[in-house]
Amino acid sequence: MSHISSLSAHGMQKLARNPVIIATFMALSLAGCASKKGGLPNNASDLGLGANGVNGANATPGSSQDFTVNVGDRIFFDTDSSSIRADAQQTLDRQAQWLAKYPTYKITVEGHADERGTREYNLALGARRANATRDYLVSRGVPANRLRTISYGKERPVATCDDISCWSQNRRAVTVLGGAGM
Amino acid sequence: MMGALFALAANPAHAVVEININKGNVTPLPIAITDFLAKDGVGKQISDVVAADLKRSGLFAPIDSKAFIEKITNPSAAPRFQDWRTINAQALVTGQVVKEADGRLRAEFRLWDVFAGQQIIGQQYFTQPENYRRVAHIIADAIYEKITGEKGYFDTRVVFVAESGPKTARKRQLAIMDQDGYNVRSITNSNDIVLTPRFSPNHQEITYMSFEGNQPRVYLLQLETGQREVVGNFPGMTFSPRFSPDGQRVIMSLEEGGNANIFTMDLRSRTTTRLTSTAAIDTSPSYSPDGKRVTFESDRGGSQQIYVMNSDGSGQTRISHGDGSYSTPVWSPRGDLIAFTKQAGGKFSIGVMKPDGSGERILTTNFHNEGPTWAPNGRVIMFFRQNAGEAGPRLYSIDLSGYNEQQIPTPAFASDPAWSPLLD
Numbered sequence: 001m002s003h004i005s006s007l008s009a010h011g012m013q014k015l016a017r018n019p020v021i022i023a024t025f026m027a028l029s030l031a032g033c034a035s036k037k038g039g040l041p042n043n044a045s046d047l048g049l050g051a052n053g054v055n056g057a058n059a060t061p062g063s064s065q066d067f068t069v070n071v072g073d074r075i076f077f078d079t080d081s082s083s084i085r086a087d088a089q090q091t092l093d094r095q096a097q098w099l100a101k102y103p104t105y106k107i108t109v110e111g112h113a114d115e116r117g118t119r120e121y122n123l124a125l126g127a128r129r130a131n132a133t134r135d136y137l138v139s140r141g142v143p144a145n146r147l148r149t150i151s152y153g154k155e156r157p158v159a160t161c162d163d164i165s166c167w168s169q170n171r172r173a174v175t176v177l178g179g180a181g182m
Numbered sequence: 183m184m185g186a187l188f189a190l191a192a193n194p195a196h197a198v199v200e201i202n203i204n205k206g207n208v209t210p211l212p213i214a215i216t217d218f219l220a221k222d223g224v225g226k227q228i229s230d231v232v233a234a235d236l237k238r239s240g241l242f243a244p245i246d247s248k249a250f251i252e253k254i255t256n257p258s259a260a261p262r263f264q265d266w267r268t269i270n271a272q273a274l275v276t277g278q279v280v281k282e283a284d285g286r287l288r289a290e291f292r293l294w295d296v297f298a299g300q301q302i303i304g305q306q307y308f309t310q311p312e313n314y315r316r317v318a319h320i321i322a323d324a325i326y327e328k329i330t331g332e333k334g335y336f337d338t339r340v341v342f343v344a345e346s347g348p349k350t351a352r353k354r355q356l357a358i359m360d361q362d363g364y365n366v367r368s369i370t371n372s373n374d375i376v377l378t379p380r381f382s383p384n385h386q387e388i389t390y391m392s393f394e395g396n397q398p399r400v401y402l403l404q405l406e407t408g409q410r411e412v413v414g415n416f417p418g419m420t421f422s423p424r425f426s427p428d429g430q431r432v433i434m435s436l437e438e439g440g441n442a443n444i445f446t447m448d449l450r451s452r453t454t455t456r457l458t459s460t461a462a463i464d465t466s467p468s469y470s471p472d473g474k475r476v477t478f479e480s481d482r483g484g485s486q487q488i489y490v491m492n493s494d495g496s497g498q499t500r501i502s503h504g505d506g507s508y509s510t511p512v513w514s515p516r517g518d519l520i521a522f523t524k525q526a527g528g529k530f531s532i533g534v535m536k537p538d539g540s541g542e543r544i545l546t547t548n549f550h551n552e553g554p555t556w557a558p559n560g561r562v563i564m565f566f567r568q569n570a571g572e573a574g575p576r577l578y579s580i581d582l583s584g585y586n587e588q589q590i591p592t593p594a595f596a597s598d599p600a601w602s603p604l605l606d
Contacts, residue, residue, distance in 0.1 A: 080485075082440065086467060115568075118509040118523050118552050119377060119598065120422040120477065121486055123391075123398070124435065124442040124463040127419060131440035150396060151437070155375050160349045162549070162570045 060101045065176045071098045076134065077171040080117070084127040084136050092133065095175055096140035107142070109133045110174045111151040114167035117151060126151030133173040199272050199295045199302070201241050203332045208583070210243035211292030211329065214271035217247070217253045218291065221276035224314055228279060228289060231318030235336040235362065236325060238579075239562075245271055257292065266296045273302070277321075279314075286310060288515050289317045293325050315364060323604070335557035336361060339602040340564065341379040344368065344572050345595035352574075356390060358405075361557075361601070363591040369403065378598050382425045385602040388412065389423040395437070400434050402449075413455055414447045422465045427473045433457075435465040441585055443479055444495075457495035468512045468520075469493065477501075477511040477537070482541065487521055490537060491547050501539030509523040510553055513537070514552075515603075516560035519582075523552050523565075532565050532580065550575075555601045564590065565595040571590050 046119070059065035075088035084092065099105060111130030113122035130149035138144050159166035169173060201211050215233040218225035236566030252265035257276040266274050290306035301578055305324060306318045306340045316337060323334030342364035344357040344366075356379050359366040372394070389402045389461040396442040398418040400413040414420065416436050423434040426547035430449055444457040444467045462482035469476055477490050488502040488511045502508040506526025513520055519534040526545065531547040532554050545563065545600075553562045561581055568575040574595025580587045 080481075092289075115550070117525070119467075120465045120483075121437070121463060121509050123377075123419070124420050124465055127437045127442070128440035128463070150398065152375070152393075155352070155377070157349055157353075161422055 031051045067095075067098055067175075067177060071095055072121070073176070074172045074174040076168060077129055078171070079114070079167075080125070082125070082132040084132055089136070092136050093140060094139065096137055097144050098143050099137070099146070103146075105146070106177045107147050108135075108178070109137070109147060109149045110156075111149065112156060112170055112172050112177055113154045115154045115157060115171040116167055117154065119155075123151050123153035126153045129171075129173045133175070137175075193458070199329055208241055211272055212240050212245055212270050213275065213413045214245045214247075214250060214266055214269065214296075214326075215275045216250065216277075218255075218276075218289065219254070219257055222280070224287065224311065224510070225279045228314055228321070229277065229316040231293075231315055231362075232270055232275065232325070234321045235319060237324035238362070238582070238588055239326065240581055241330060255371060257290070260299075260301075261294060262294055263294070268292075268472075270484070271296050273325075274581065275321075275325065282308070285571050287314065287317070289321070290313070291321050291324075293328060295444060310325060315360065316604070319360070319362075333559045333604065335559045335604070336602075337605050338558060338597050339385070340380075340555075340577075340590070341369075341568075341602070342348070342592070342596050342600070343377060343379065343598040344579060344592065345597060349573065353413055356388065357596075359592070361590075365513075366593055367407065369408075371525045378600075379600045380600045381428040383427060383603060385605060387425075387429075388424060389434075390541070391423065400432065402432070414445070415451075416445070416454070420445075423465065424468055426469050427471055433467045433469065435467070444476070455495075456499065457491065458494075466510045466512075470513045470515045471515055474499075475513075475537070477513055479509045479511060486525075488520065488535075490520075498525065500503045500536070502535065502542075503539060504542055507583040512554055512556060514556050514560040514587075515558050520559070521554035521556060521563050523554065532563060534563075534582065545580050545582070546578075553598055557601055559604045562601045564601055566599060568589060 059069050072091040107129045111126035113125045118175050130151055134147050134149050157170040159169040195260055201208060203279055215229050217279050218229045233244040233247040249269045251268060252262045254276050257278045261274055266299040274294040274296050275291055277447050280288045282288055286308045288306060289310050292304040293302045296300050309317050322336040326334035335578050338361045339358050340361055341358050344353050344355045348355045354376050355368050356370040356376050357366055357368050368538050375393040377391045379388045390401055392401050398419045400423040401410050402413050403410050413432050416435040417497040420434050420435040423432050425432060431446045433446045436445050439556050441461050442463045442465050443455050444464050447454045460482045462480050464478055467478040474493055475490055476493055477488060480485050486507040486509045487500050488508045489497040489498055489500050506524055507582045508522050510523045520537055521534050524533050529553045531544045532551045533542060535542040548567055550568040551565055554565045556563055557559045562579055564579045565578060567578050575597045577592060577596045577599050578587060578588040579590060
């Protein structure tokens with residue numbers, strides 16, 4: 001607690017006699033990736049996700065490694081766009097076929113944006129990309145009730161350099177088996 | 183309580199010294215700030231904080247104490263004005279700090295007009311010793327207000343997102359600090375992503391977005407108790423929240439099926455109201471200080487642009503028309519300007535325009551500037567900047583002249599600053 005008093009221009013004696021308390025205030029209390037340069041990647045293998053001793057031939061069919069390495073778990077977008085590109089359609093077609101073969105997996109589609117935009121817009125843009133991806137998979141026969149979407153905006157980049165080679169990798173939708181909240 | 187604080191402007195002497203801060207690029211006023219007399223170091227600590235606040239405003243130039251001729255021994259008596267004229271001080275601050283019997287500090291100061299040879303203002307404050315920085319900020323506000331004629335902004339806090347760890351797995355926590363970067367305290371500590379904190383008008387609550395439980399939603403946090411709640415029961419992601427000026431509503435975006443529209447929730451009745459209805463991204467809503475209008479960004483026209491509407495959602499009108507895209511509009515507490523982030527030519531700028539879209543002025547341009555927030559007097563804007571090649575963002579402030587840019591020191595990387603109103 002503090003008090004504020006006014007000092008007159010006439011000196012301390014008057015101040016001492018007449019300390020007018022003008023206001024009190026309370027303190028506010030409180031409770032309390034490595035970046036890759038060069039060409040645009042099209043699938044997980046291009047991103048090095050097939051490394052780590054696992055190559056496509058060795059992944060157990062039906063495993064998440066099989067999905068990531070042999071099918072491709074992610075697609076990429078143009079700047080400010082949520083249109084599914086032709087290369088992305090091929091990836092999503094493979095995803096739909098794989099998901100039809102292994103029908104027990106629930107799926108989360110994560111939408112992401114690059115860092116060359118503002119935070120709030122990118123949250124919405126990531127959602128748009130996740131929804132476009134979900135809609136495409138549904139159009140290829142994946143039951144809608146197996147799918148949920150989430151946007152991470154620009155908050156979860158995979159590539160961290162300050163040029164287009166990284167930004168193009170971050171503008172992505174990733175199909176995650178199980179995934180957040182499943 | 184808040185109103186009473188400002189009733190103290192009883193001023194016996196007419197101030198001759200003044201700064202017209204509407205003039206654009208202002209020459210800082212030379213001011214001599216003497217060490218406050220005290221039995222221990224707290225006197226100098228307080229006067230140092232006062233001097234630092236005034237210097238960072240860009241409107242004052244504290245004079246090096248080595249130049250002082252008179253040594254103040256009685257802070258209540260009139261100084262030898264000629265000694266201060268000699269070193270070209272236009273204003274002089276004297277003071278003392280006394281420990282009261284009950285353990286509180288009594289801090290008092292006087293502001294003198296050197297050339298008129300008279301006192302401009304004198305005040306005293308009682309506080310607990312640990313609050314000495316707050317008293318210093320209040321004194322700096324009093325000096326700023328007397329000399330500029332405008333309210334100060336030093337006794338304020340900033341809530342922000344503290345960032346640590348690599349970009350690909352960054353940890354984000356909400357934190358609060360004084361406006362000068364001191365007294366940083368974390369107010370959340372989890373691995374959930376937290377974003378866009380904003381103060382309530384009484385600065386006792388924060389609304390923000392959290393990914394808790396992988397359900398990205400808007401929350402309300404009571405600072406005193408730490409109590410948290412989800413704002414509204416919406417089917418999709420809610421984000422980009424902000425309080426109405428009366429503190430009764432939270433305005434935010436709701437994402438459904440890839441579109442984002444603007445809603446409000448009344449915090450008492452819990453009723454929600456839709457304000458926009460487009461197949462586009464409508465976000466970053468911010469009320470005018472009278473609560474009658476809302477500015478927001480939308481890409482309904484193809485790229486992100488700034489719009490203004492009435493607070494019932496009627497009359498949605500685009501106001502930004504320059505090259506590039508515009509986002510994160512924030513209405514000034516004075517009502518006269520809207521601050522924004524502008525993206526053009528591969529760069530990000532912070533700028534201001536009038537609410538009708540005229541008078542656009544860019545204040546600062548860099549690789550990445552984002553997210554302006556206003557000081558409560560509407561004279562200074564804080565934002566965050568990510569320099570190319572650096573691992574994370576930092577907070578900066580700049581005044582409306584565009585000349586006085588300052589980095590706000592934070593222990594870790596920091597983003598999404600939101601400035602509090604003046605404390606009370």
